[in-house]
Amino acid sequence: MATLKVGGEVDAQCTRCKLSLAHTILAMVGTKIARVRCNTCGGDHAYRGAPGATDRPSSSTTSSTRAPRASSSSSSTPKSEKVVISFEEQLAGKDIANAPRYSPKDTYKVDQVIQHPTFGVGLVTAVRGDKVDITFKADTKTLVHGRGGAPAEKPTFSPPTSRPSGPADKPVPVASETSAPAED
Numbered sequence: 484m485a486t487l488k489v490g491g492e493v494d495a496q497c498t499r500c501k502l503s504l505a506h507t508i509l510a511m512v513g514t515k516i517a518r519v520r521c522n523t524c525g526g527d528h529a530y531r532g533a534p535g536a537t538d539r540p541s542s543s544t545t546s547s548t549r550a551p552r553a554s555s556s557s558s559s560t561p562k563s564e565k566v567v568i569s570f571e572e573q574l575a576g577k578d579i580a581n582a583p584r585y586s587p588k589d590t591y592k593v594d595q596v597i598q599h600p601t602f603g604v605g606l607v608t609a610v611r612g613d614k615v616d617i618t619f620k621a622d623t624k625t626l627v628h629g630r631g632g633a634p635a636e637k638p639t640f641s642p643p644t645s646r647p648s649g650p651a652d653k654p655v656p657v658a659s660e661t662s663a664p665a666e667d
């Protein structure tokens with residue numbers, strides 16, 4: 484766009500002609516045209532750019548009170564993209580009918596489908612040692628597994644004999660779901 488200056492020409496919407504016509508710039512405020520004179524009718528009026536022909540930033544027209552996108556609250560962090568696909572989608576293609584009943588004595592692996600007497604059908608999403616994360620329809624539970632033929636019947640807990648006391652060695656409380664559902 485050519486440099487706008489007083490005395491120059493600009494296309495503007497004439498308030499009298501009701502048309503976008505060539506105007507002579509009469510006054511400017513900063514880089515914005517303030518007043519123009521219509522070259523057609525000779526009338527002076529405040530500048531209003533032809534639709535689509537202005538170079539003013541569009542963000543100044545509407546403040547940020549009306550964000551076009553919903554759910555743009557400032558506090559929500561973008562990292563919480565956890566489970567996007569639904570539970571039914573996760574179970575799609577899985578052999579639910581032949582899913583074994585959950586038992587802490589069995590050993591499970593990721594992506595396995597199990598049936599839990601309390602929580603129903605679940606999908607193993609993570610295995611960490613003797614714990615498995617199983618996603619049920621209502622919630623994700625951390626259960627134990629592999630307690631069957633393993634030589635160590637008790638949870639692997641050894642007193643800190645040799646290592647210096649560190650904060651990372653506390654036994655994690657496991658939500659053992661062998662009885663009633665734990666508090667939620």
Ligand SMILES: [Zn+2]
Pocket residue numbers: 497498499500501504521522523524525526
């Ligand atoms: Zn005019």
